[in-house]
Amino acid sequence: MPTHLSNLEVLAVAFSLREERLCVLLAPGSNPACWALPGSAVHVEQSFEEAARQKILLLTGLRETYLEQLYTYGDLDQAQKQERLISVVYFALLPAPAGLHGYTQDVERSTWFPVDKLEGLEKNHSDILAYALRRLRYKLEYSAVGFQLLPETFSLSELQQTYEIILAERLDKRNFRRRILEAGIIEPTSSLRGGEGRPARLYRYRPDAVAEVKTRRLFP
Amino acid sequence: MPTHLSNLEVLAVAFSLREERLCVLLAPGSNPACWALPGSAVHVEQSFEEAARQKILLLTGLRETYLEQLYTYGDLDQAQKQERLISVVYFALLPAPAGLHGYTQDVERSTWFPVDKLEGLEKNHSDILAYALRRLRYKLEYSAVGFQLLPETFSLSELQQTYEIILAERLDKRNFRRRILEAGIIEPTSSLRGGEGRPARLYRYRPDAVAEVKTRRLFP
DNA sequence: CCAAAAGTGTTTGCTCTACACCCATGG
DNA sequence: CCATGGGTGTAGAGCAAACACTTTTGG
Numbered sequence: 042m043p044t045h046l047s048n049l050e051v052l053a054v055a056f057s058l059r060e061e062r063l064c065v066l067l068a069p070g071s072n073p074a075c076w077a078l079p080g081s082a083v084h085v086e087q088s089f090e091e092a093a094r095q096k097i098l099l100l101t102g103l104r105e106t107y108l109e110q111l112y113t114y115g116d117l118d119q120a121q122k123q124e125r126l127i128s129v130v131y132f133a134l135l136p137a138p139a140g141l142h143g144y145t146q147d148v149e150r151s152t153w154f155p156v157d158k159l160e161g162l163e164k165n166h167s168d169i170l171a172y173a174l175r176r177l178r179y180k181l182e183y184s185a186v187g188f189q190l191l192p193e194t195f196s197l198s199e200l201q202q203t204y205e206i207i208l209a210e211r212l213d214k215r216n217f218r219r220r221i222l223e224a225g226i227i228e229p230t231s232s233l234r235g236g237e238g239r240p241a242r243l244y245r246y247r248p249d250a251v252a253e254v255k256t257r258r259l260f261p
Numbered sequence: 262m263p264t265h266l267s268n269l270e271v272l273a274v275a276f277s278l279r280e281e282r283l284c285v286l287l288a289p290g291s292n293p294a295c296w297a298l299p300g301s302a303v304h305v306e307q308s309f310e311e312a313a314r315q316k317i318l319l320l321t322g323l324r325e326t327y328l329e330q331l332y333t334y335g336d337l338d339q340a341q342k343q344e345r346l347i348s349v350v351y352f353a354l355l356p357a358p359a360g361l362h363g364y365t366q367d368v369e370r371s372t373w374f375p376v377d378k379l380e381g382l383e384k385n386h387s388d389i390l391a392y393a394l395r396r397l398r399y400k401l402e403y404s405a406v407g408f409q410l411l412p413e414t415f416s417l418s419e420l421q422q423t424y425e426i427i428l429a430e431r432l433d434k435r436n437f438r439r440r441i442l443e444a445g446i447i448e449p450t451s452s453l454r455g456g457e458g459r460p461a462r463l464y465r466y467r468p469d470a471v472a473e474v475k476t477r478r479l480f481p
Numbered sequence: 482c483c484a485a486a487a488g489t490g491t492t493t494g495c496t497c498t499a500c501a502c503c504c505a506t507g508g
Numbered sequence: 509c510c511a512t513g514g515g516t517g518t519a520g521a522g523c524a525a526a527c528a529c530t531t532t533t534g535g
Contacts, residue, residue, distance in 0.1 A: 237507075238505080
């Protein structure tokens with residue numbers, strides 16, 4: 042069986058909320074005129090997931106993020122046909138700093154870009170991003186990943202805002218609360234958050250309750 | 262950036278119906294006491310998907326099958342830590358020959374095994390299979406892959422039987438028909454199939470109607 | 482005419498949706 | 509006491525589930 046040379050990288054499509062917009066983390070591409078999904082070689086004795094996690098840690102300082110394998114591309118290099126670039130793409134959700142606003146980053150010149158108006162991405166990366174985005178919206182509907190984009194505790198209004206931003210549609214407040222609470226995936230904490238208006242009860246994710254959710258769609 | 266040696270293979274988890282049971286295609290493993298998912302090296306100038314398709318063609322004679330990438334494993338070889346085996350796993354649905362019975366194969370000594378009582382699989386392969394099976398059941402609920410396991414034309418009873426076998430539960434005949442037909446994913450042909458009892462109208466898949474289906478679950 | 486499988490509607494309960502007002506706090 | 513966002517219930521519509529008999533063919 043003939044084998045051949047291949048290069049291996051992991052790519053990360055990392056989403057987060059910045060100033061009430063869904064953003065993706067991009068780094069300068071190999072072509073300096075383009076932005077690209079952050080990627081990294083996989084070191085010896087490191088799993089794909091570890092490599093992706095490490096890259097995200099490096100760029101954002103966040104270690105414990107939601108991470109899931111998305112797809113693996115293995116197309117041949119157009120120039121040198123003998124050489125194949127294997128890109129294992131991971132999908133990550135990073136918590137927004139409290140209040141949906143927050144930190145900026147300039148490690149390796151990577152930055153957050155709103156997903157809705159992106160151009161000048163490196164070849165193929167727009168397709169990968171579009172796929173990841175579709176997957177995110179999809180997941181939000183039948184699974185319960187929303188709060189992975191929020192800090193450890195959050196109000197129901199913040200959570201609803203998150204869903205609205207990603208799904209790009211308005212949701213009914215009462216229905217939203219009922220469904221999320223009935224799904225049993227979050228639980229109230231004892232603390233409140235003040236601000237303008239009446240203080241909001243803060244909730245936290247119940248890590249034990251992941252499995253149950255898949256039964257029915259949250260937003261059919 | 263340190264790179265290192267890696268071997269690349271594609272694996273196929275190919276499902277089909279044999280004698281009213283859901284079966285998976287297995288080949289002799291590298292350890293001769295074990296069965297394994299059929300795999301193949303990826304040739305130069307061949308995409309992952311082409312490699313998977315070719316392997317299935319070789320083992321079953323079927324070329325146009327439903328195929329989708331499932332997951333990529335890249336664990337380190339336990340023995341030689343410098344060496345990594347990258348396994349890109351594909352998920353395939355093969356049409357049963359008419360009437361849910363059918364052809365046997367003995368190419369490369371590969372055979373069909375019912376998924377419900379499997380043992381003696383090669384390391385990791387049971388997990389991969391379990392994952393693929395979960396995915397199949399899942400897909401069946403919200404998407405419309407069921408008839409990929411049937412021949413080109415089929416009766417509604419056969420289709421229902423397929424769903425019942427895979428989901429391992431009984432479905433109501435009238436409700437099943439209504440939903441499938443309302444989903445608009447199949448259309449009646451002009452032919453009937455005789456047999457015992459009243460002849461059944463045959464249906465065919467409408468390839469144009471894939472996108473629509475995702476809107477709502479077929480079996481909530 | 483009997484056996485065997487195909488085909489067909491309606492009622493009931495439940496779930497989703499739409500909708501408007503009171504509550505708690507800070508200034 | 510007023511502005512701001514947080515929090516709450518219900519009625520109606522639409523969808524899903526349960527259910528049994530008639531039709532067509534072959535032997």
